[in-house]
Amino acid sequence: MARRCELLGLVILVIALAMLGTSLAVDKETGADDEAGALFGAYVDPPIYTDDERIAAVKRFETDLGRRLTIVHSYHPWAETFPSKFDRYVVERGTTLMLSWAGTGTADILSGSHDALIRTRARAVRDLGAPILLRWRWEMNRPNLQAEVESPSAYVESWRRIRAIFAAEGADQVDWVWCPIGHGFTSTRAVDYYPGDAEVDWLCVDAYSSRADEPLEPHVADFLDWASRRPHPVMLGEFSTTRVPGGGDLVAWLRETRRFVKSNPQIAAVVFFEADKGESGPHAFSPDPAALRELARWSRDPWFTPAWDAFSPPRP
Numbered sequence: 001m002a003r004r005c006e007l008l009g010l011v012i013l014v015i016a017l018a019m020l021g022t023s024l025a026v027d028k029e030t031g032a033d034d035e036a037g038a039l040f041g042a043y044v045d046p047p048i049y050t051d052d053e054r055i056a057a058v059k060r061f062e063t064d065l066g067r068r069l070t071i072v073h074s075y076h077p078w079a080e081t082f083p084s085k086f087d088r089y090v091v092e093r094g095t096t097l098m099l100s101w102a103g104t105g106t107a108d109i110l111s112g113s114h115d116a117l118i119r120t121r122a123r124a125v126r127d128l129g130a131p132i133l134l135r136w137r138w139e140m141n142r143p144n145l146q147a148e149v150e151s152p153s154a155y156v157e158s159w160r161r162i163r164a165i166f167a168a169e170g171a172d173q174v175d176w177v178w179c180p181i182g183h184g185f186t187s188t189r190a191v192d193y194y195p196g197d198a199e200v201d202w203l204c205v206d207a208y209s210s211r212a213d214e215p216l217e218p219h220v221a222d223f224l225d226w227a228s229r230r231p232h233p234v235m236l237g238e239f240s241t242t243r244v245p246g247g248g249d250l251v252a253w254l255r256e257t258r259r260f261v262k263s264n265p266q267i268a269a270v271v272f273f274e275a276d277k278g279e280s281g282p283h284a285f286s287p288d289p290a291a292l293r294e295l296a297r298w299s300r301d302p303w304f305t306p307a308w309d310a311f312s313p314p315r316p
Helices: 002-030 051-065 085-092 106-111 115-128 143-149 152-168 217-227 250-262 289-300
Strands: 039-044 071-077 096-102 132-136 174-178 202-209 234-241 267-274
Touching (some): 039 051, 051 085, 051 289, 085 096, 085 115, 115 132, 202 217, 234 250, 250 289
Parallel strands (some): 039 267, 071 096, 096 132, 174 202, 202 234
16 A cells, blocks of 8 residues: 555656646746746837826837837937936836937047036936936948948947946946847848957848848848857847838738747837838838737737846846
8 A cells, every 4th residue: 555655645746747738838928927027118219309208108118019119219419418207207117218329420429529418418327317228329330320330440449448338337227228120130241340359239120121021030041140149138129120001011011020029038128119200111001900909919928928127137
């Protein structure tokens, strides 16, 4: 009898361990594991570009999604004061703010003529009292930005100068996000603009499909291959496709993009570009009810609600 009890106990133990293994596998697949998943955020363009309209636009978009964004993206021209009212709203409600800042040439930065302005911005960010993500001069490898960027070495020196000023002013809660454009990553020699592992906290890429029947993956493949050898988390800083008649199925595009992101665990954050303004066409999905419903399902996937925050991402 004792022997039978021992055997029964062993069987129960084996079954329990098997069930535990299955549970862990399911958690990993759904993103419940602390080391899996990707944060979900967005830039949401308002009909009128004021702080109040931007706040209202984010609230509407979140209502449509049925969830709160983890990262909210905000753009500022070089001479514009920030943090703005909108930026403070994002921070005060407990959301991670990502600031994109650009608009002056590297020659001016390296001359020192903008040091006072940079110090002012650094102090304002420091006094915000919350961690932020900062993208200075994103898409620096875009050919039409070369007059501003000048050269890879000038860009790298400018990056280091700005970052050193922020450090000197005590803005230590900034995570620095280096973000080239994915299309042409190799041909534009994007890696020549890389300031170095010690100068960067996040690796980021902006990527757009020109049509919904064109997958996003080829636009970021070269970047992801390069980033896999770097010691930093990866972000899709802007991503979307154009919403045009006859341009493909937005729902199918979202499903394929979701599959692609989930098959690349090195991607630790995704930031959707919900905007129709700009030269590259209409990117907002809100005007398409089916696409918006799919994006809402996309964003509520447990993979995109991981247990960690933007400042403790899993390292590759």
